[in-house]
Amino acid sequence: MNVDDTVEAIKSMEIRGAGRIARAGAEAIGGMAASGKWDGIGAMRKDVLSAKEKIIGSRPTAVSLLNGVQFTLKGFDECKDVGEAKALLIGNSEAFVRASNEAVSIIGKIGSRRIKDGAVIMTHCNSSAALECIKEAHRSGKRIKVYATESRPWRQGIITVNELAKEGIDVTLIIDSAVRSVMKRVDIVMVGADTITSNGAVINKIGTSQLALAANESHVPFVVCGETYKISPQTLFGDTVTIEERDTGEIVRDGEIPGTVKVFNPVFDSTPARYIDGIVTEVGIVSPGSVYEIMIRQFGEQIFN
Numbered sequence: 001m002n003v004d005d006t007v008e009a010i011k012s013m014e015i016r017g018a019g020r021i022a023r024a025g026a027e028a029i030g031g032m033a034a035s036g037k038w039d040g041i042g043a044m045r046k047d048v049l050s051a052k053e054k055i056i057g058s059r060p061t062a063v064s065l066l067n068g069v070q071f072t073l074k075g076f077d078e079c080k081d082v083g084e085a086k087a088l089l090i091g092n093s094e095a096f097v098r099a100s101n102e103a104v105s106i107i108g109k110i111g112s113r114r115i116k117d118g119a120v121i122m123t124h125c126n127s128s129a130a131l132e133c134i135k136e137a138h139r140s141g142k143r144i145k146v147y148a149t150e151s152r153p154w155r156q157g158i159i160t161v162n163e164l165a166k167e168g169i170d171v172t173l174i175i176d177s178a179v180r181s182v183m184k185r186v187d188i189v190m191v192g193a194d195t196i197t198s199n200g201a202v203i204n205k206i207g208t209s210q211l212a213l214a215a216n217e218s219h220v221p222f223v224v225c226g227e228t229y230k231i232s233p234q235t236l237f238g239d240t241v242t243i244e245e246r247d248t249g250e251i252v253r254d255g256e257i258p259g260t261v262k263v264f265n266p267v268f269d270s271t272p273a274r275y276i277d278g279i280v281t282e283v284g285i286v287s288p289g290s291v292y293e294i295m296i297r298q299f300g301e302q303i304f305n
């Protein structure tokens with residue numbers, strides 16, 4: 001898919017999920033390098049940097065998209081000619097996609113160990129990282145039951161229940177407002193992440209923080225599953241995470257309400273670190289308080305430049 005088609009597909013949520021959009025962004029840059037023709041490195045640099053801005057602007061909340069594109073562009077500034085730059089971008093893009101898919105598989109293996117035989121799990125939206133933990137627990141023979149929230153307005157929960165049912169997992173769909181009532185039946189909550197801030201807060205699908213509140217009230221462990229490229233170094237220096245607001249048409253049909261009525265449709269919320277019992281990453285299960293250490297280890301000292 002070329003850059004413009006990728007941007008459109010991410011904006012429209014044809015491609016969705018923080019991990020998937022990161023891989024799509026990296027592949028778009030790699031594809032551009034493979035098929036593009038430039039007379040000199042200057043012209044190539046101009047096109048690639050313009051493509052970068054378009055891609056990272058397509059969904060502002062998931063830092064995974066920015067990190068995936070930046071990983072792909074690592075070393076690009078030092079390239080001397082088009083041939084060297086093409087090889088670098090193609091190689092970095094393929095390396096990111098491989099590492100990203102591998103990270104989800106590792107998270108599944110690590111996170112599944114936090115799921116006991118006979119456990120009842122609640123999940124929200126449709127997170128490939130969280131679902132990999134649940135599927136891996138099932139594959140290892142654990143008898144589990146899952147409550148999946150509908151996750152209005154986009155109803156990604158429908159994708160989740162289809163995915164889990166296909167694996168033969170016992171799954172029940174609930175509406176978002178049933179979360180607190182159902183929580184008393186739940187042994188562990190496992191959700192994904194769009195962005196993990198340097199102080200261990202987690203930005204995820206709207207409603208996640210309500211699951212965390214209800215879990216905390218019922219003393220149910222609340223576990224986030226997220227690859228380290230969802231950590232945002234920018235938040236270390238006080239940057240805030242933009243919470244994307246989407247079209248009102250996702251919530252109401254034309255003519256359903258008077259034009260004077262406003263509709264507020266934020267699609268993510270922030271869960272404070274104090275409500276998070278653990279973050280399952282591909283480098284292990286970490287407490288929200290140790291995200292800073294992981295950030296330095298994974299991103300290196302260059303984040304201070």
Ligand code: RI2
Binds near residue numbers: 016204267
């Ligand atoms: P994975 C999704 O956002 C959900 O918020 C999900 O929890 C998060 O991305 C992470 O998904 P959207 O794209 O990377 O549905 O774990 O708005 O698949």
